[in-house]
Amino acid sequence: MNDIVEKPRKIYVTRQIEFNAAHRLFNPELSDEENQQLYGKCSGKYGHGHNYLLEITLSGIIDRKTGYLFDLKELKKILEEEIVARFDHRHLNHEVNELAGHVPTTEILAVIVWEILDSRLKTITKQEVSLHEVIIHETGKNSVTYRGE
Ligand SMILES: Nc1nc2c(c(=O)[nH]1)N=C([C@H](O)[C@H](O)COP(=O)(O)OP(=O)(O)OP(=O)(O)O)CN2
Numbered sequence: 001m002n003d004i005v006e007k008p009r010k011i012y013v014t015r016q017i018e019f020n021a022a023h024r025l026f027n028p029e030l031s032d033e034e035n036q037q038l039y040g041k042c043s044g045k046y047g048h049g050h051n052y053l054l055e056i057t058l059s060g061i062i063d064r065k066t067g068y069l070f071d072l073k074e075l076k077k078i079l080e081e082e083i084v085a086r087f088d089h090r091h092l093n094h095e096v097n098e099l100a101g102h103v104p105t106t107e108i109l110a111v112i113v114w115e116i117l118d119s120r121l122k123t124i125t126k127q128e129v130s131l132h133e134v135i136i137h138e139t140g141k142n143s144v145t146y147r148g149e
């Protein structure tokens, strides 16, 4: 039985969060016609909205004392502070500093979410835990995965 926590085992925990946001796929370095050709209806002048669903996965070794890799209540709090507070009910082209100068595609969003969470987790002294994966579902059919590479 003790073998369960005595042997260092790599394990993964995942927490989902949601936020709603508006965006417009538009590259200001291109003409209106080029944007229309590239992004179609997603480049519409007034933007459109999504209910984003994120899956954030941490990896590391189970703590012998707690039996946790990382307390999911604590992860929930971090995600509310770092992600929901920053992105929920925002217009991604205009209201999020980290996205300034970028076309707010799901790929760009996934990398920015990674950078934000990776920095925050590095302030926590539990070195056995690291960010493993960020998945963002932009629609029920479209999703992007980033693993920090
Ligand atoms: N590689 C990417 N392609 C697209 C992205 C993206 O972020 N990365 N984003 C979009 C748009 O944001 C768009 O709003 C997605 O819309 P759409 O493809 O129409 O979404 P659905 O899956 O819900 O559409 P169906 O019409 O039901 O297929 C576009 N491309």
Ligand SMILES: [Zn+2]
Binding pocket: 023, 042, 048, 049, 050
């Ligand atoms: Zn969109």
